[in-house]
Amino acid sequence: MPYLLRRWWARKYRLPPTSDEYLRYTPEELLVEFFEDYFESQPDQQLRRGVDERSGQTYFVTGDPDIDQWEREVAAGHEPDYDAPLSPAQRAAETVGLARIRQAEDEGFEGIEERFDVR
Numbered sequence: 001m002p003y004l005l006r007r008w009w010a011r012k013y014r015l016p017p018t019s020d021e022y023l024r025y026t027p028e029e030l031l032v033e034f035f036e037d038y039f040e041s042q043p044d045q046q047l048r049r050g051v052d053e054r055s056g057q058t059y060f061v062t063g064d065p066d067i068d069q070w071e072r073e074v075a076a077g078h079e080p081d082y083d084a085p086l087s088p089a090q091r092a093a094e095t096v097g098l099a100r101i102r103q104a105e106d107e108g109f110e111g112i113e114e115r116f117d118v119r
Contacts, residue, residue: 005030008034009022009025009030009033010022048060054076055075055076055077057075057076057077058075059074059075066084069084
């Protein structure tokens with residue numbers, strides 16, 4: 001990606017990427033400027049916005065039904081249920097995975113009080 005950004009910038013400003021002007025940019029500034037130019041030249045690639053009927057808040061429309069539902073919930077001021085699209089088997093696997101992570105975390109701290117004299 002840095003190579004492509006460097007080439008885009010050099011073509012845009014007709015300056016070499018070794019110029020002081022280029023070297024003053026941070027990677028974040030390059031990305032922001034690139035996407036500003038990209039979406040300005042291709043407005044059909046911009047995210048569409050919708051309006052929540054209940055709250056009147058605007059939200060992004062991505063075209064993915066699950067993500068759009070999450071966007072509507074956030075716009076309405078609610079915490080989205082990110083697990084809603086999961087099947088019961090996927091939810092069960094997620095629960096088991098989280099339990100294993102918690103168990104590993106707990107085992108990693110066994111005896112910490114003795115090792116560090118924490119009371």
